[in-house]
Amino acid sequence: MSPTAVSEPAWLAGRRRAARDTYAALPVPSNREEAWRYTNLRGFDPDAFAIEPLALTLAGDAPHGVTFTGLAASIETHGDLLERHLGSVVSDDEKFASANQANWTDGVLLHVPAGVEVEAPLRAQVELSGEGVAQHYRALIVLERGARATFTEEFLTGFPGYLNVVVELVIGEGARLEYVTVQRNHREARQFGTHRAVVERDAELDWVAIGLGGARAKSRMESKLAGPGSTVKVTGAYLLGDGEHADYDTTQEHAAPNTTSDLFFKGVLDDSARAVWRGVIRVDRGAQRTDAYQENRNLLLSAKAHADSIPGLEIEANDVRCTHGATVGQIDKQQLFYLMSRGMPREQAEQLIVRGFFQPVLDRIGSEEVRETLSAALDARLA
């Protein structure tokens, strides 16, 4: 079942083989596993989908010295870089991650050399090429010491299908990455993925995840604050409608002292939408003076909507400040009454309140372009 039979270097062929064995040995996750407790895969057979080449579009100007290219094409040109980093951030020991390692057809390589700052955002867009098709996308983003870049990826599936995503972010000493990942999938599409970052000393990651639809989506989003003084900000926003289900599994791992992480997820659920957020803050032994925060707020617009919110703390250092919060609520009747008493129709008033609910999320997004994209997507979704 390898769609990438063309002569690959031995190291890559070997890794694909090993991943294929791991994949074969692992069962499709069931609700009995803690991580999959709220996302049911019954009736979903990943092997029933035909793996097709990725429909990938890259956009944006990469200055001289910066590599921004398709991953498949880079095997030949950047073999050493790939061999060193591919699979170093996301391991293959999980069903979907091993499938990706075994089967990825294309994706993104972004490499920014030391000290180089890329001003304009670099963009990747992935689409499903047809009905009942599986696509495996893999991205490797490497920022060397002091580099800066903004990378945006968007998953747009116009068909029911299955998208498998693995993204590895390597953020070197003092580097800064803005990373935006958007799901705007078909109502019957499925997306399973692992996004993981390793953030070195004094480096910064500003991560934005947007979920705007899909039958089943589960994203593991993990950041490891590996170097002292590193900072991670994760912002999530999701807006789901009838029959849609999104599951966010986030980890903030503080592995070094003086590190800061701040995670904020907000979601609005309509009709029979369902959202799961499970977040863990892990503070390893010796990671003193950690400052970690996580918060999840859900707004339910319908009686059929459902949100599971599972924050978690695992702390093995004492000089820390870790806080989390979670709320679930509906549209405030007083706010609604106020707006309607001013003559605003109910529907419009509700939209305004939902926009207001999302505003703090938009305010956290640094890049104006990203903010506007999200804002437009929200308007389109709410209309």
Added chain:
Amino acid sequence: MADTDLTPEEQQAVAIGEYKYGFHDEFTPVFSTEKGLTEEVVRQISAHKQEPEWMLEFRLKSYKHFVERPLPRWGADLSTIDFDNIYYYMKPVEEQARSWDDLPEGMRETWDKLGIPEAEKKYLAGVGAQYESEVVYHNLQADLAKQGVLFFDMDSGLREHEDIVRKYFGTIIPYNDNKFAALNSAVWSGGSFIYVPPGVKIDLPLQAYFRINAENMGQFERTLIIVDKGAYVHYVEGCTAPIYSTDSLHSAVVEIHVAEGGRCRYTTIQNWSTNVYNLVTKRAVAERDATMEWVDGNLGSQITMKYPAVILKGERAHGEVLSIAFAGKGQHQDAGGKITHSAPDTSSVITSKSISKDGGRSSYRGLLQVDKGAVGSKAKVVCDALIIDEDSRTDTYPYINIDENDVEIGHEATVSKIGDEQLFYLMSRGLSEEEASGMIVSGFVEPITKELPLEYAVEMNRLIQLQMEGSVG
């Protein structure tokens, strides 16, 4: 503190802030089953207690479920429990004593050390003290009896009020609820049975002291409290157990039914010695306009897994869990609370405070469930953890499961260390670092201690001061 009765080693243990009630009396039980658990042991227990047939059947099906049910795969590590090396039933004396003077000498001394008679002199309404598996001393004061309040040990409750017991027993916590509830259902002995008739409000707390005494003695008390319409009771249990080298198992089941407009508060201060596995199932059902409050303090034991639960079954019912955990050296406190909102306009608050020290681990694990149709429910969960040193650990796992949109749910948690500024302030006022730390910790747990009866609050603060000794540097 009555240090003078302790051996030099025990005195040292006290001095370094380890286990306080680590003394042990010699006594010989009148009846005991063999070690380990078999169907025959279950039959023996039932036969010895001359129980009705339905209870024997209940025990047997529970035993079957216990054997089939695997150990939980989450929470603390329970794989080291050796179920074959435990005595499941022992009877210390032939008859229930009516007054202190009838008690065996050794037991009375133990209780004197724990301070029960003074406490009783002050204001105890009734005392049922569990020494091994039977309640040997039970004093129900006359005015309670006059009001129709029933306060028995569970065995006597079953004998004398079989109809009430049969109606509620095992209905709130079914025999197959979890492995340890099944174990308790198979071998239970002792515990309290309380019935408070409609409209009766008992002003003074009812208390029972529990102790595990014999080595490898499991203690499986079973408590059933029924608070009828508009009635009120505050039940207090305190646990102490002597130190032994091999592990003991404590696995209780507590079922509480609070009828319309009634209120029940159940306070536990658990201070088992640090080799006890404390695996307890506690659940209450609150009917319309009823209030259930659990105040749960976990200071002792090696491993505790305990999540007092309230099912808010009737409209406007209210549930509260106040939980405090202190995990010292070698301890894992996996505690928390569970609230299920099953009716409209119900409300609940869970407040958890935990302290980890000397390599101890405290975990908050909770579930907040709002069923479909429970419109207008309000729930709030607040967890605060304090970590004293860098060897210790704390976890927070607050599960929230909402099936209704017309609700207000909030959760927040913080983890912190003792603030340098707070410490500096107190020390600049002339307090030593140790005193200052102790004071800050007492302040941290104050929202819980202020809910305790005075003598318990004093005791709790003293225990925490003791635990905090030698903890800075």
